[in-house]
Amino acid sequence: MLKKYLFVFFVSMVPLIELRAAVPIALGMDLPVIPSYIVCILGNMLPVPIIYLFARKVLEWGADKPVIGKFFTFCLEKGHKGGEKLKEKAGRGLFVALLLFVGIPLPGTGAWTGTLAASLLDMDFKSSVIAVLFGVVLAGIIMGLASAGLLGALGVLF
Template identity: 55%
Template sequence: MAKIFLVVFLISMVPLVELRGAIPVGVALVSSFLGLGEAALSVKHVVLINLFAMVGNMVPVPFIYFFARKFLEWGSSRKYIGKICNFFLVKGKKGGEKLEQKAGRGLFFALFLFVGIPLPGTGAWTGTLAASLLDMKSRQTVLSVLCGVFLAALLMTLASCGVFGALGAVFA
């Protein structure tokens, strides 16, 4: 069982997949290991899956915040990676400025929702990189991303355990 939680932890650190992929995998693996359906998982197992996924998803955040921008700036003048680094710098800066103009003082909340709503490309990696390019303070960034990761974990757990499907069946 410990190997399953290690897999969840490692999957949640992968960019683009993050905990949006780790939680459903964890629920499926634990259910399969115990011979249960997703709805029969104990609260203890669900909490452990979420804890490992959230911690794994947050591990790269400080590295991204402090080093990704420096790497992109360094790489922008290099022969083989210059174009892609420039693309990310320009795209991130423009997108960040748009977000900042629309959000104003609500940038913390905007970043929280950006990370928290589990859509492709809107996880902790992307949110942290955007915050870094916007020069958000590190403490504010980490707290906003952490809150977003918590929301994404909650939504993915409910989806993985079939709660949304059950609600759809009841209210359809």
């Protein structure tokens, strides 16, 4: 049983698939819902402070390097432009915008991307981590309901 929990924990840490894949995997392995949900959240949130504190610094460091410079510069510019657009649209609701960005389970909108965006937007650490945490919780609820078939059942009713 511990091996299954560790597997789910590590799957939830992987960029792009994160908790969105770990919750259905946990339910497919017949793990209890609440403990596996908590393990998925912990695994998904573990890299968040590291990403927030170091990803921007690594991108800025590598921006002038010969091989990786163009890609890192592209990432910085794209993140800055996207962040400015998000700030304009969200205004004071940047916290909620980040929460929803992370919480809606679409490819490329997870905790990794949301945390990097928050770092590039110069959001403060505490607000960023809390918004990402609530987003991860929301994504976990949505994926849990979808995995249990409840969203499909509601779609048939309406």
